Amino acid sequence: MKIHRSSLGGATDDNENLQKILKKGLLYFKDPVDKSWNLYQFVLTQQELIYTSEISECRNGNSEDDDFGLSSCTLNSNMQQKQKDTSANDELHFGENWFHGKLEGGRQEADQLLETYKHLGDGTFLVRESATFVGDYSLSFWRRNRPNHCRIKLKHENGSIKYYLVENFVFDSLYSLIVYYRKNMLRSSEFSIILKEPVPQPKKHESQDWFHPNTTKEQAEQGLLKLDIGSFLVRPSVQSVNAFVISFTINRKIKHCRIMQEGRLYAIDTMQFESLVSLIHYYMRNPLYRNVKLVHPVSQELLRQSLIENAQLHGEHSNNDSSGASNYMGSNLEEYVTCKALYSYKADKPDELSFPKHAIITNVQRNNSMWWKGDYGGMIQQHLPANYVKVIDSATEDYNSVTEEGNDGRTDSIEIYGAVASLFESNEPGIIIKLQIQTPTMQNPFIIGFDNQETAYEWIKSIQDAALIASQLATERRKKERTARVAKEMSDLIIYFRSVPFRDHSWIFQEMSSFPETKAEKQFIQQNMPLFLSYHRNQISRVYPKGQRLDSSNFNPVPFWNIGSQMIALNYQTGDKAMQLNQAKFRNNGQCGYILKPAFMMSENFNPNNPLSDGLIETKVSVRIIAARHLFRGGKSNNPQIVVEIVGASFDSGIKYRSKVNENGFNPIWNESFEFTVHNPQFALLRFEVQDEDMFAETHFIAQACYPLTCVRQGYRSVILRNKFSEELELSSLLVNIEISNREST
CATH class of the missing domain: 2.60.40.150 (C2 domain)
Structure with missing residues (x-):
């Protein structure tokens, strides 16, 4: 079963593909990591069932400290909820430091703030939502050693709202009113004053347990690493004065999310909050990254204890290490990762691990490029093929990685050919009926959850129809393969190389040998480089991808070009870095497909x-x-x-x-x-x-x-x-x- 990495939300280039979509909708699928039922988008075609955790248009998630650009993957429902929770924030005043919104303590809290900042002098001010007159605003300012309050009134003129303090002297916006009175005298029968310094925004986050004013990125990573998923802390950003960072745990990895302070507002992508406290509370109720919420706030004392434990563990590791090699976080903490199976695998040897597709394999050691070790199904530290799994939330990328839109969205598929579908009742909360799909290539059944019986019956009917269509298409394809013939006359026109097994002597120029990438790397580069440099001056070689590349990925062709190999076979259907290098290499010589070796390569x-x-x-x-x-x-x-x-x-x-x-x-x-x-x-x-x-x-x-x-x-x-x-x-x-x-x- 091949894994697809295409976004379901993207535009389709082929209209025929659109016609092959039989059914689509939002269904429940149990997350293999946190074991919770989450909504996934499913698309049923004539040959496969594709599903993705990206159910809305979103943008996911290295700089030295905080690592971040701008984007998040927050569901549409969250966005809509946030819009309901906040007042209209498209007004100019909303992001200004002098605007304090709705103060919880009302007028009394405004008095306390002015008293706190009275050293700024007369004219220190703030604007707040009026607690007495709903919809109006209040101007609070310091004058002659005491706070003063004025109501900013609103009235409608010609369908628009006007703001004023003095009758018949109106402004189009609250922002314009404040800007004017910061330059011009505000006069009344009792006083006259110019608004000067705004009262700074309250920093209520500084009293929260999760706020760490002096914690570094390295300390956060070291302290959070062994804590539960959803553990988090907030720290100031080192890179930017007006930024904070949420450091949180997800599947034994640490993520860092930057919060930008824009005026008085705190922003994550397009989401804006009036305080850091309200931002954290929001993401304690809603996912911040994939399905992870901020669950466990980490206090400074808890972080200190975790750092001490890690330091002790690291010290023991260093004492037992004869080489004296050290690692900031302890190498024993970084050796183990969690992986998700891309394909099913059945063990051929006693020391190998058997697992189904989508299995979560824990304590994986990546100590070999071909075979790793991990735990699954009661089997401890058994070998597994590295190309059958992917590391969950790995921060590293291999040579060929070209990150695409939707890669972080968990998009997978199962083949429908030969599928048998059945329904059975569920006793899990929120799921009243389950749909089980079993195909000949699957070791474990694939299960989808429904909260509606009618929808479940519609889907099982569609899947059964799709399985029948897939069977018919497979039969037609086999017939075409049997009837396809190549004319002998066409074959006679072609001049062939004669493919022969490799031998290290008696080379004939019209003969060629083929090597899988693994054998070529071992022979060409590691063991017999002088021999193959000479070989390639006389004879043609071809290097092709290893058989384990079930996902049609490519290997790095450059080392083989450098050793003189003339033909590098790549998977042209895969748009990765290797293919980009191949296209660039053959842009030379008018893109005719042939380039001449440099003269120095012919030297012994x-x-x-x-x-x-x-x-x-x-x-x-x-x-x-x-x-x-x-x-x-x-x-x-x-x-x-x-x-x-x-x-x-x-x-x-x-x-x-x-x-x-x-x-x-x-x-x-x-x-x-x-x-x-x-x-x-x-x-x-x-x-x-x-x-x-x-x-x-x-x-x-x-x-x-x-x-x-x-x-x-x-x-x-x-x-x-x-x-x-x-x-x-x-x-x-x-x-x-x-x-x-x-x-x-x-």
């Missing part, structure tokens, strides 16, 4: 890992990232940053530059310069990647552009940006200035 003295090899021309590259335009992901505004890297020889490869995050995705300006040296420019690919950094410090792919360094032209250039499939993005481009200077290696 050539070593791809030696920057001093003969024939290399050291190149100094200076790049100035000036600006960009139209950097959007899924039609939404975002917070782009530019990452520039060189992919090529091992001694040249790496990220050369990472820009600051810019909160303008329409026409951001950086105007930042950097330079680097490339020792082997013939191997080098210059790659620009635009990423969107969200509020949880997670980066999302927006666009990329990749070119052979030898094809890059100097001067001011408008770099056309492309999507993950290397297709041009309309209007999106990057403005750069590039200067290149060469000198031959000695």
